[in-house]
Amino acid sequence: MAERRRAAPVDAPRRAAWEVLKAVRVDDAYANLVLPAVVSHFELEVRDAAFTTELASGTLRWQGLYDAVLAACIDRSLARVEAKVLDALRLGTHQLLAMRVPTHAAISTTVDLVRAVANNDGAAGFANAVLRKVAAQDRDAWVVQVAPPGARHAEIAYSHPAWIVAELRRALGPAAQSSPSDTEAELAALLTADNEPPRVTLVARPGRASRDELPGEPTRYSPYGAVLESGRPQAVKAVAEGRAGVQDEGSQLVAVALARAELGPGPDRLWLDLCAGPGGKSALLAALGAERGATLVATERAPHRARLVAQALRGAPGVSGVVVADGRRPPLRPGSVDRVLVDAPCTGLGALRRRPEARWRRKPDDLLELVLLQRSLLAGAIDLVRPGGVVLYATCSPVLAETSGVVSSVLDTRTDVVLDDAVALLPDVPDCAGPLPGTVQLWPHRHGTDAMFMALLRRTD
The missing domain is CATH 3.40.50.150 (Vaccinia Virus protein VP39)
Known part of the structure; x- marks a missing residue:
């Protein structure tokens, strides 16, 4: 019997991202709650933590599109692909189609990850072959191939389940009071916005902190908010002391309206x-x-x-x-x-x-x-x-x-x-x-x- 190939060490940020996807799949965890714990467990530095966050969150956002791409590259149903391998393939696809990761690095690190989590050289070879097919086209070309105009275009191209696309279309109609073509254009803008990572927004709690204490650009509509351009919220003194917090501007406006x-x-x-x-x-x-x-x-x-x-x-x-x-x-x-x-x-x-x-x-x-x-x-x-x-x-x-x-x-x-x-x-x-x-x-x-x-x-x- 041939000696089994020794597994290469797995890149820590990519393994951390895979652990996030596993927690979401197995434990119904929320990625934004799991990420800090995973980053801490792997002792990732700031740059690696940012890479892991984008890799895990971006993969989850675009899972619908990536599954359509992978289905076009695999000769069997995705349901027959081992779940832990499929998670790794999705991570590799995100690197190839949406991140500035060299093709050879995206493929080789994903193959190493599959070899480690599946403990199976056959799975590693399978992953290598699939990702090479994915890398043969860029993202735009894949969208044209797997999401042609028609009933499922928005579902696949913008990676939202069909029923959610339908509900958002209905909600935009009376709100926009627009023609069907205008609604479709606005729907595309909404689905695009859903796939953009939100910026961190801070809120100064009146009587305890002022907006001047918060770094970043003031929010457009809330008189109490500021958009953090970079860095950790807990590094802001007012946040660390509980006089300010992290809060989306829309949530701030809910409290403002009631008051x-x-x-x-x-x-x-x-x-x-x-x-x-x-x-x-x-x-x-x-x-x-x-x-x-x-x-x-x-x-x-x-x-x-x-x-x-x-x-x-x-x-x-x-x-x-x-x-x-x-x-x-x-x-x-x-x-x-x-x-x-x-x-x-x-x-x-x-x-x-x-x-x-x-x-x-x-x-x-x-x-x-x-x-x-x-x-x-x-x-x-x-x-x-x-x-x-x-x-x-x-x-x-x-x-x-x-x-x-x-x-x-x-x-x-x-x-x-x-x-x-x-x-x-x-x-x-x-x-x-x-x-x-x-x-x-x-x-x-x-x-x-x-x-x-x-x-x-x-x-x-």
Whole structure:
């Protein structure tokens, strides 16, 4: 029997990226949460950590396109390729088609990785042959071949599941009030934006930090944010001390809109964040409320997320407490709250830039369960708010069932609530009209934010 070939050492950044893909596949992990731990485990320097992040996140974003390319290069179904080998082939394909990695380096390091994880010289030879076929054409040529014009073009060319493409197309239609051709052009812009890595955005919590303390360019619409050009957020003093944090500008605007809403006659003392985890919006709301003498209560159903909320609120003024409770049945007296934020659990399809694996994890069947939960949370929040008080319903999803569908359903079944104009609360934000009059819909391709939806509901007498 021939002596088995000794495996070459595996490049650490590529092995780290493979471990991220494995965690996403096997443990349903979120890549952005796994990456710091993997980088630490492999003791990667800053440059290697950046390479690993782009390799893992980019591969997850473009998995749909890469699988179509690999299917064209393999003489059997991808389902018959061992999962650990397929993950490595996807990593190699991303290096060949989307990164400035020399062809020989992308192929040889991937073959070494396959030999290590599969423990099989046959698998290594297979990977070598497949990647050489991938390298025979550039990305544009592959898109022309595997995603010709037709029903599946957007799905493959922009690497989004078909049902998500359909939902985003529907959401853009009423928001844009445009012709079908205009909607298709804007859909392409949105799908492109979904595949661009988001920049890190910081938020200064009023009364505790000023935007002048934050490095980077001020955000366009939020008066409290700044875009970090480079470096680690924790290296910023205000962030390390908890006086500032990392928060997408769209999420900042949710808190800003609720704080700016005018109330009917009565007090403005108690604010509630009903679905508070992981706590970014709670921290900004607490700071805004404290400036006018209000206190914030944060409720969160999951204990581990409640601990994250408590950590985000540590040292913040104007915090009454963090309560582990189901938002549908919070331990608060009906009619006792002045302002409520319902940042409802949702599909998260508005944040595909920062959670690329969500597009492959979410299924159409998830919608019904989420919509029923969203309706219950919004109805419960209306019960908690006093007459003249307001509820801001927000989702990090533009899907119509989760946005206008939920709001319309609640409005149709209650006579004690009206829909107010949330667009007027954000006068500096252009082209943000949502699917219902007065609602707000932010978009990655228009505003550079997550696709946050907002509706402001006022409790009547």
